[in-house]
Amino acid sequence: MRISELSRRSGVAVATIKFYLREGVLTPGRATAANQAEYDEDHIRRLRLIRALISVRGLSVSTTAHIMNSLPHDEVNIHRTLGLVLGVIDPAVEQSGAATPREQREVDRLIDTLGWKLHPRSTTVDTLASTLESLNELGVEIGADTLLPYAQLMEQIAELDLDQLGDVPSALALAERAIILTILLEPVLLVLRRMAQEHRSALRNTVGGSAPERGQRSAER
């Protein structure tokens, strides 16, 4: 299809598509003339993912280009695909300098206790250590013992995540779904945590003359 039809079917303006092509976010179409190219279903799928990463997740154009270019084209092994795709997208963490050996040791101890097997170049390990360093600077001492129950619960979360990836046909579709689930479920998990905090906190600290509860509002609708 031409770029005009690609625009119509994807809902992305032609000017925006051209911008994505210029910035290397979207793979070029097949050139058919000096100033013309053909696009296919793959481009529609990619545009959808690009919009998700930029509009919904708020990633920068350059980060999005980095992710899109790391999408496998012929990879069928799920673990390798996930490693490739998830390895390039750090969670929304402000990097705050190198962690000290102390935090590194705590993270190593945590991973040993959990029995997790991680790739040596996995950036997640360093990210975790430097985040602990930031917390410790603020007087919140968090070590392996505190993290262990959190990590065990997140392992159960990861199992739920992988269950969602089950029956995806192609590598591109799998990569797309892995990105969407991993990145876009992050805010969902954090919101659920806030809601659960509010609920459990209310249970622990029952107050007299409490505010109307959500269940009551629902009933009023």
Next chain:
Amino acid sequence: MRISELSRRSGVAVATIKFYLREGVLTPGRATAANQAEYDEDHIRRLRLIRALISVRGLSVSTTAHIMNSLPHDEVNIHRTLGLVLGVIDPAVEQSGAATPREQREVDRLIDTLGWKLHPRSTTVDTLASTLESLNELGVEIGADTLLPYAQLMEQIAELDLDQLGDVPSALALAERAIILTILLEPVLLVLRRMAQEHRSALRNTVGGSAPERGQRSAER
């Protein structure tokens, strides 16, 4: 103490402190002369929290001012303090328009199933619904049934969170700790999820001639 000593003890430059005062992020000192004010330990504690929110969490100055001004001064009830403090800080979610009634219903159904009691004005509920809407637009249909096991695990996470708040003496200290734990543990949880995904994914898709594992690197140190 004078502003110069406040700067020295907090490690924040005088010009930055003056900026925070102008922007209403830091509460003013007690005026002692036309152009002079006295600061106390409370200001040091607040400056530490401000730096945490701006530098570590990457919040804007105006959001930080909003949070700082909602800190209770004489509140002793833990639930009210948490509600006040946590209510103003949305998780790092891009708001993406209003959710449709369908997503609202799914969220209501989820909350009913969980038996969670939430404040009717809690923004978390709307945030969750509009995030689901974004996911559904991307072809990822996520409803109450999919979310239920995630929510149950996040409720266990929230219990761990509340355990961390146990023995905090004053309301300001409690609010500070609640903010630090809630906001700064978010990246920790997300990183742990990525690590767990990597580990569990490897377990599910064992590959021949696998890459060296982290345990082996640790042993080499």
